[in-house]
Amino acid sequence: MLRVEKLCKEFRNGRGRSAKTVKAVNNLSFQCRSGEIYGLLGPNGAGKTTTLRCLSTLIKPSSGNAWIDKYNVLEHGQMFRSKIGFLTSDMKLDGYFTPDYMMNWFGQLNKMQESQIEQQKKRLFSDLQMTDFIHKKIDELSTGMKQKTAVAISLIHDPEVIIFDEPTNGLDIVTSKAVTDFLVSRAESGKTVIISTHNMTIAEKLCHRFGILVDGELKEEGSLSDIIQGSSWDCLEDVFFSYILPGGDHV
Ligand SMILES: Nc1ncnc2c1ncn2[C@@H]1O[C@H](COP(=O)(O)OP(=O)(O)OP(=O)(O)O)[C@@H](O)[C@H]1O
């Protein structure tokens, strides 16, 4: 389980007197349980990537903390990191190498034994339907094939918590389905899964609970029925628009 407590992240942009502080994430608290898929939703600039980068230990929160079991991101960075698989659109794969080679390389970086690496490769390549292209150079792969490769690499160490920032961005519906089916199977096997997405249809189908983030603040939280109960909203999109469209209930 992952527990986020009062997470804040501020950036200072510019210099001298013209410098401005941006509160990218403001007092964010939520939990994601084992076996659950949690969807972090919000418009561009809402603070989703910043939140996920804090949780993946890539950047340090300005205040607040996050916990996986007894480990927290501030005091036990290395241990916390080892329990997380993080996927981001920034992930650059060296085009000269093959998916198979990259998996070996990241497995070794994670100090895994050869037999463990082989076992994980077999499972991930099969689950993500990658076997046709694991010996091709990454430069020669399509966007979807590269994304599957990035997904496999991020999970080589079989982490307890899966954190994916816009995992289906730019994918066709077939590859998108392969990735989302894969996430469902991981959650069913007891993993904790957190994703950010702009795709409300995918979010509604995939996620058990949601957090709607606007200007760094969590505006709504819970399952779809929790969120729409007693309101005039029918679906997640209605809720989302109520916070961002001019004339929306909360604008
Ligand atoms: N490294 C940085 N330095 C300064 N400001 C930043 C930095 N990273 C993000 N921000 C600012 O923090 C805010 C939140 O950005 P973030 O990338 O987390 O949003 P997002 O919800 O992921 O948006 P998108 O849907 O466009 O990916 C924005 O105002 C952004 O300009």
Ligand SMILES: [Mg+2]
């Ligand atoms: Mg983002």
